[in-house]
Amino acid sequence: RAQSAGGSSGLNFTPVKLDSSDKVLVPPGYKYEILIRWGDPLFLDPTTGFDIDNQSAEKQARQFGYNNDFLGFIPLAPNRALLIANHEYTNPELMFRGYDDKNPTKEQVDIELQAHGVSVVHIERHATRGWRYTLGAWHNRRITATTPMRFTGPAAGHPWLRTSEDPTGYTVLGTLNNCAAGITPWGTVMTCEENFHQYFANNDKVTDTAKQAVHKRYGLPGGESERKWERFHKRFDLAQEPNEAFRFGWVVEFDPRDPGSLPRKHTALGRFKHEATSTVIAKDGRAVVYSGDDERFEYLYRFVSAGRYNPDDREANMRLMESGTLYAAKFNDDGTGRWLPLVAGQGPLTAANGFPTQAEVCINTRRAADLVGATKMDRPEDVEVHPQTGTVYAVMTNNSQRGTSGKPGVDAANPRPENRHGHIIEIIPDGGDHAAPTFRWRFLMICGDPAKDKGTYFAGFDQSLVSPISSPDNITFDNRGNLWIATDGQPSSFKKNDGVFAVPVSGPERGYNRQFLSGVPGGECASLIFSDNNDTLFVSIQHPGEGTTLENASSRFPDGKEPRPAVIFIRKEDGGIIGS
Numbered sequence: 001r002a003q004s005a006g007g008s009s010g011l012n013f014t015p016v017k018l019d020s021s022d023k024v025l026v027p028p029g030y031k032y033e034i035l036i037r038w039g040d041p042l043f044l045d046p047t048t049g050f051d052i053d054n055q056s057a058e059k060q061a062r063q064f065g066y067n068n069d070f071l072g073f074i075p076l077a078p079n080r081a082l083l084i085a086n087h088e089y090t091n092p093e094l095m096f097r098g099y100d101d102k103n104p105t106k107e108q109v110d111i112e113l114q115a116h117g118v119s120v121v122h123i124e125r126h127a128t129r130g131w132r133y134t135l136g137a138w139h140n141r142r143i144t145a146t147t148p149m150r151f152t153g154p155a156a157g158h159p160w161l162r163t164s165e166d167p168t169g170y171t172v173l174g175t176l177n178n179c180a181a182g183i184t185p186w187g188t189v190m191t192c193e194e195n196f197h198q199y200f201a202n203n204d205k206v207t208d209t210a211k212q213a214v215h216k217r218y219g220l221p222g223g224e225s226e227r228k229w230e231r232f233h234k235r236f237d238l239a240q241e242p243n244e245a246f247r248f249g250w251v252v253e254f255d256p257r258d259p260g261s262l263p264r265k266h267t268a269l270g271r272f273k274h275e276a277t278s279t280v281i282a283k284d285g286r287a288v289v290y291s292g293d294d295e296r297f298e299y300l301y302r303f304v305s306a307g308r309y310n311p312d313d314r315e316a317n318m319r320l321m322e323s324g325t326l327y328a329a330k331f332n333d334d335g336t337g338r339w340l341p342l343v344a345g346q347g348p349l350t351a352a353n354g355f356p357t358q359a360e361v362c363i364n365t366r367r368a369a370d371l372v373g374a375t376k377m378d379r380p381e382d383v384e385v386h387p388q389t390g391t392v393y394a395v396m397t398n399n400s401q402r403g404t405s406g407k408p409g410v411d412a413a414n415p416r417p418e419n420r421h422g423h424i425i426e427i428i429p430d431g432g433d434h435a436a437p438t439f440r441w442r443f444l445m446i447c448g449d450p451a452k453d454k455g456t457y458f459a460g461f462d463q464s465l466v467s468p469i470s471s472p473d474n475i476t477f478d479n480r481g482n483l484w485i486a487t488d489g490q491p492s493s494f495k496k497n498d499g500v501f502a503v504p505v506s507g508p509e510r511g512y513n514r515q516f517l518s519g520v521p522g523g524e525c526a527s528l529i530f531s532d533n534n535d536t537l538f539v540s541i542q543h544p545g546e547g548t549t550l551e552n553a554s555s556r557f558p559d560g561k562e563p564r565p566a567v568i569f570i571r572k573e574d575g576g577i578i579g580s
């Protein structure tokens with residue numbers, strides 16, 4: 001069966017193997033090229049060219065940011081598109097020569113602030129040269145950790161969102177730790193603030209014990225932060241600004257077609273370590289957003305808008321995220337499940353329990369989900385809805401603490417103790433309706449190396465034929481409905497580089513997982529997206545060399561010099577469909 005042509009999946013490439021060299025590997029007959037890397041200028045401005053030894057915050061604000069994660073592809077016309085890239089976080093030890101983690105400089109911190117956020121990059125395709133980004137294109141935009149934004153929804157203006165810089169609680173500067181994201185049916189980007197706790201310091205000095213407890217539930221540290229930004233910007237010091245951290249952990253929506261548009265943080269979607277969003281339209285026209293909270297023993301969420309999607313009214317659609325109902329998932333042992341509403345005044349979400357209004361549910365969403373009894377998952381990462389079947393694919397990346405001393409034990413949906421390799425769950429909404437209160441669920445894959453690990457499962461496919469895979473993170477579908485998976489964690493679980501995998505989810509090859517790409521040392525394959533005609537696959541190579549320093553980096557990707565996070569694109573040498 002391996003490699004036989006004409007399989008129902010259309011996948012017919014020779015898999016690459018797990019590897020640890022400093023080379024991106026793709027199957028025979030494929031080639032990869034660099035599209036854009038950290039520091040590449042986005043605007044026509046002779047002063048913004050990248051020089052690692054002459055970097056400045058002003059330059060970085062006009063360059064492609066660091067640690068590209070999520071990739072979105074928005075077609076504009078044949079051979080022209082917008083590439084959306086999140087810039088999740090910074091690795092100062094790989095950005096600055098001789099970086100002293102005990103004494104970062106203000107200049108370094110200010111460069112890092114501008115290296116965070118999002119890029120919108122116009123890309124065009126040349127007949128023979130493939131894709132190139134367009135320097136100085138009208139659409140090009142940088143959103144950074146200082147870009148003005150506003151809040152919408154139940155928590156906008158809440159006293160806990162007010163700071164000395166913003167006494168109204170309606171505006172905020174910037175977005176942080178944007179991991180993955182999603183493109184809505186109305187063409188906006190919904191980018192997600194994930195591990196925001198790492199930017200804040202001194203929770204031990206917060207005097208309001210209620211606020212301190214919420215910060216603790218979200219992992220905000222006492223004492224100094226690892227990054228020490230609080231030394232230069234008091235908003236990151238909880239002792240001085242106890243509320244600033246409540247202004248992060250949200251979903252941020254912006255219009256990539258309008259470089260001047262104001263990004264909005266939608267509090268109705270809840271506050272947690274949002275990995276990604278996946279937005280679909282329910283049978284009755286309401287917009288449904290799936291989003292995972294990526295931390296061990298956290299939850300999978302769903303938001304259902306109050307208003308209905310109107311394909312002819314984009315302006316109205318851009319307000320759908322301002323009100324609706326948030327739910328957390330409960331997975332039952334019998335393969336059924338239920339979305340538990342997180343609504344102030346319902347069930348345990350009472351004033352006595354800290355939820356007098358919906359604003360508190362939005363700000364302290366994790367506690368609300370604890371109280372209703374949602375299922376504690378093995379780190380929910382990406383969620384995507386299959387474009388043909390409507391089945392929801394939810395990725396649990398791993399959870400080495402499952403079933404260990406003092407931690408929750410296994411359950412039906414998280415069945416492996418010390419789950420180092422992760423799993424992927426299929427959720428089938430009852431009645432095919434994404435707004436339905438109930439669903440059925442089953443596993444697609446329980447990851448690992450079938451030759452070495454207990455309990456692996458590849459949807460019943462012959463496990464002697466599959467490629468080993470660990471720590472699935474971001475996913476997407478090709479036009480034939482096959483699932484493509486990027487991993488984050490194989491360097492620790494397999495002692496091999498992260499990679500990209502493809503697996504059919506239906507037909508005789510369902511579960512036949514094959515490795516399509518191998519990344520570079522220290523670098524995760526953070527995100528992947530196809531061009532609309534599927535003859536190109538874009539992949540985010542994030543933090544090459546992580547775990548080492550600039551002086552002796554474990555990777556010299558992509559140019560054989562200093563490691564730089566970059567977006568690559570892969571094509572078939574014969575110009576065919578990727579995977580065929």
Ligand code: FEO
Pocket residue numbers: 088179180194275294381473
């Ligand atoms: Fe930033 Fe959950 O990966």
Ligand code: CA
Pocket residue numbers: 179180275381473474488526
């Ligand atoms: Ca991720």
Ligand code: CA
Pocket residue numbers: 180276382384474475476
């Ligand atoms: Ca995705």
Ligand code: CA
Pocket residue numbers: 381397473488
């Ligand atoms: Ca991850």
